[in-house]
Amino acid sequence: MKKLLSSIPEAPMNVECMMNDLDFRSMMSREKFEELAQPVLERAKAPLAKALAEAGVSVESLASVEVVGGSSRVPALMRILRDFFGREPSRTLNATECVSRGCALNCAMLSPIFRVRDFEVIDAFPFGIQFTWEKDGEPTTTVLFERNGPIPSAKMLTFFRNQQFTLTAAYTEDSPLPEGFDRTIGTFTIGPPAHVPSDSEAKAKLKVKVRLNLHGVISVENAQQIEEEEYEETVRKAPAVVDAEPMDEPMAEAGADEKMNDAAAAGESGAASAAGPSAAEQNGQADAGSADAAGAAAAAAEGDAGPMEADAAAAAGPKPAAEEVEVVKKKRTKKLAVPHSAQTAGLSQAAVQALIEREAEYALQDRRQEETNEKKNALEAYVYSLRDKLAVQLRPFATESEVASLTELLDHMENWLYDEGEDEKKSVYVAKLDQLRAAGEPIARRHLEAAARPTAAAHLAATIDRLKAAATSSDAKLAHIPQADKDQVVTECDKAAKWLAEKQAAQASLRQTDSPVLTAEDIRKREGTVLRFCEPLLSKPPPPPKEEKKGEAKPEENVEAMDTDAGGAAAEAMDAGEEAPPSAGKGPQPTSVEEPMEA
Structure with missing residues (x-):
C-alpha cells in the first residue's frame, strides 16, 4: 500500500480467505494511510536530530539536503524532511543506485587493477575506542580513537617499562552498541623489553603503534624499544704547513x-x-x-x-x-623489535567444538525432516495415483472384491494423512506406503504383463525363425559347420517354440484378473538360453587353408616364359642400337670403352 499510495491518491486492498473462506476487499486513500502511519512517520525526526547533534552542525549551516533511498518517494516523509530542515530536499541523485555505485567506485579506487580518478573519501568510525593499562599499580584509561573520528587512523603510545605489560581495548560508553553487547575488544600483551632486568630500577622506553584500519578493526601494528648509546668517532683536523x-x-x-x-x-x-x-x-x-x-x-x-x-x-x-685526528663521543638511537601478541574477543576451542556439533545435529535434523516429507509426499501421491488408475487402467485386471477393499483402504489412508498422520515419523509413512503397495502392486503387475507379454513372445519367435533358417541354409559361408551341430540348433529351436506355444495356451485359458503363468521376463530368459546354446555352434570359424611348402619348384613353362621374355627384351634393345639390360640372374655385363684416336 505504501508503494501504491506514493503515486496514486487511492488504491484497492484485497485479502483472500481472510476468515472462514471469506475474502476482504476495500479501498484505502492516501490521507487515511498517513493518518494510520503517523506514529511511525514521527519516528523519522529522531535520527535527523541525532545526526545533526553528532556532527556538531545546525540546520542553518547546511548548504543542501540530499535524499536517497526508495522511501524518498513517500510524500509524507518528504513533507517531514521539508518541515525539519526548512527547505526543499534535493533529489538529484539516483535514489536506488547511488549507494551501490559509490561502493563500486570505492572498490575500484582500492583495487590495484583498476585505474580511476581518486576522490578523497573520509569515512567516520561510529564507535569510540579506549585503551586501559596499569601505571604504578593503578589502571589508567585513555580514549585513543574518538567517536566519529576518521578512519583509517594510527596512534603512537609511549611507555617506560622493565617488564611485560598488557593493553586492554574496549568500546567507549557512548558507543551505540546493541543491547547486551560486550564492550571489550581484546587484550594486547607487550614485552618484555630486551637488555633490561625486571628487578632493576632502570626502565626501557617502548613505543607501541596502534592502528584502526579501513574496516574498523583495531590492532597493535608494532612495538619498538628505543635505546640511546654513545660511540666514539675519529675526526680529522686541518693539516699544518x-x-x-x-x-x-x-x-x-x-x-x-x-x-x-x-x-x-x-x-x-x-x-x-x-x-x-x-x-x-x-x-x-x-x-x-x-x-x-x-x-x-x-x-x-x-x-x-x-x-x-x-x-x-x-x-x-x-x-x-x-x-691530526681527534676522538669525539656522539649518541645515536637504536630501535629494537619488542614481541607482542593479541587475544581478541572470541569463543574458546571447547565452545567452538560444541557449536560445530550442534550445527551438525541441526543439519541431521533437517535432512531427517526432508526425508520424512519426501515419504509423506510419496504416500499421498501413491494414494491419488492408484485411485485414478484403479478406475480406468487397472479396472479389467482387478476383481470386484479387490476393487472394493482397495478403495476402502485408499480412503482410510487419505483421511489418516490429513488427520492423525499430519506430523508423523518417517518410519510410519514408509510402513503405510508398503501396506498400500502390497495391495496394489499385484493388480498393476497383471496390467504390465498383459502389455509386455506379446512383444516378448514375438521377439522370441523371430529369434527362433532366424536361427532355424541359418541352420537349414545351404549358404557357402556355413558349409564348414558340421551337420550334427546344425541338427542340434534345429532341435533346440523346436523345443523353445513348443514351450512358448504351451505357455501361451495356458495363459490364454486364464482370466485377466488371475495371476499370469507366462511373464515377459520368463520369455526373455528362454530367449537368452536359446541364444547361448545356438550362436556358438553357428559362429564356428572355418578351418584355415593349407599352406604351400617353401622351396617348391615352379612349373617349367613359367620359367621358360620368363626366359623368353628376357631374351626378347634383349633382342629389341640390340635392334634399337642400345645396350641390352643385363638379364636377371646372369650378373652385370661388361662395358665397352672406345680408345682415343692417335693424333
Whole structure:
C-alpha cells in the first residue's frame, strides 16, 4: 500500500480467505494511510536530530539536503524532511543506485587493477575506542580513537617499562552498541623489553603503534624499544704547513768515506724534516721516516748521487705536515623489535567444538525432516495415483472384491494423512506406503504383463525363425559347420517354440484378473538360453587353408616364359642400337670403352 499510495491518491486492498473462506476487499486513500502511519512517520525526526547533534552542525549551516533511498518517494516523509530542515530536499541523485555505485567506485579506487580518478573519501568510525593499562599499580584509561573520528587512523603510545605489560581495548560508553553487547575488544600483551632486568630500577622506553584500519578493526601494528648509546668517532683536523730546512751540499773533492757519511746525514735530516712535529705522536709515520733514512743510507753506500737528492728536497720548498685526528663521543638511537601478541574477543576451542556439533545435529535434523516429507509426499501421491488408475487402467485386471477393499483402504489412508498422520515419523509413512503397495502392486503387475507379454513372445519367435533358417541354409559361408551341430540348433529351436506355444495356451485359458503363468521376463530368459546354446555352434570359424611348402619348384613353362621374355627384351634393345639390360640372374655385363684416336 505504501508503494501504491506514493503515486496514486487511492488504491484497492484485497485479502483472500481472510476468515472462514471469506475474502476482504476495500479501498484505502492516501490521507487515511498517513493518518494510520503517523506514529511511525514521527519516528523519522529522531535520527535527523541525532545526526545533526553528532556532527556538531545546525540546520542553518547546511548548504543542501540530499535524499536517497526508495522511501524518498513517500510524500509524507518528504513533507517531514521539508518541515525539519526548512527547505526543499534535493533529489538529484539516483535514489536506488547511488549507494551501490559509490561502493563500486570505492572498490575500484582500492583495487590495484583498476585505474580511476581518486576522490578523497573520509569515512567516520561510529564507535569510540579506549585503551586501559596499569601505571604504578593503578589502571589508567585513555580514549585513543574518538567517536566519529576518521578512519583509517594510527596512534603512537609511549611507555617506560622493565617488564611485560598488557593493553586492554574496549568500546567507549557512548558507543551505540546493541543491547547486551560486550564492550571489550581484546587484550594486547607487550614485552618484555630486551637488555633490561625486571628487578632493576632502570626502565626501557617502548613505543607501541596502534592502528584502526579501513574496516574498523583495531590492532597493535608494532612495538619498538628505543635505546640511546654513545660511540666514539675519529675526526680529522686541518693539516699544518712546515718549512723544509736547507741541506748542505757535500764537497765534490771529499773522499769516498766522507761522501757516505754526508749522504747518511742528509738522509737523517730529510727524514726528520718530513716527519714534522707529529712524528712522535704517530708510530706509523715515524716508521716510514726511518725506512726513508735507511733507503738513503743504502743508496749512498752503493755510490748513488746523494747531492742530487738533497738539491731536489731543497727545491721542493715547504711541505704539509701529517694530519691530526681527534676522538669525539656522539649518541645515536637504536630501535629494537619488542614481541607482542593479541587475544581478541572470541569463543574458546571447547565452545567452538560444541557449536560445530550442534550445527551438525541441526543439519541431521533437517535432512531427517526432508526425508520424512519426501515419504509423506510419496504416500499421498501413491494414494491419488492408484485411485485414478484403479478406475480406468487397472479396472479389467482387478476383481470386484479387490476393487472394493482397495478403495476402502485408499480412503482410510487419505483421511489418516490429513488427520492423525499430519506430523508423523518417517518410519510410519514408509510402513503405510508398503501396506498400500502390497495391495496394489499385484493388480498393476497383471496390467504390465498383459502389455509386455506379446512383444516378448514375438521377439522370441523371430529369434527362433532366424536361427532355424541359418541352420537349414545351404549358404557357402556355413558349409564348414558340421551337420550334427546344425541338427542340434534345429532341435533346440523346436523345443523353445513348443514351450512358448504351451505357455501361451495356458495363459490364454486364464482370466485377466488371475495371476499370469507366462511373464515377459520368463520369455526373455528362454530367449537368452536359446541364444547361448545356438550362436556358438553357428559362429564356428572355418578351418584355415593349407599352406604351400617353401622351396617348391615352379612349373617349367613359367620359367621358360620368363626366359623368353628376357631374351626378347634383349633382342629389341640390340635392334634399337642400345645396350641390352643385363638379364636377371646372369650378373652385370661388361662395358665397352672406345680408345682415343692417335693424333
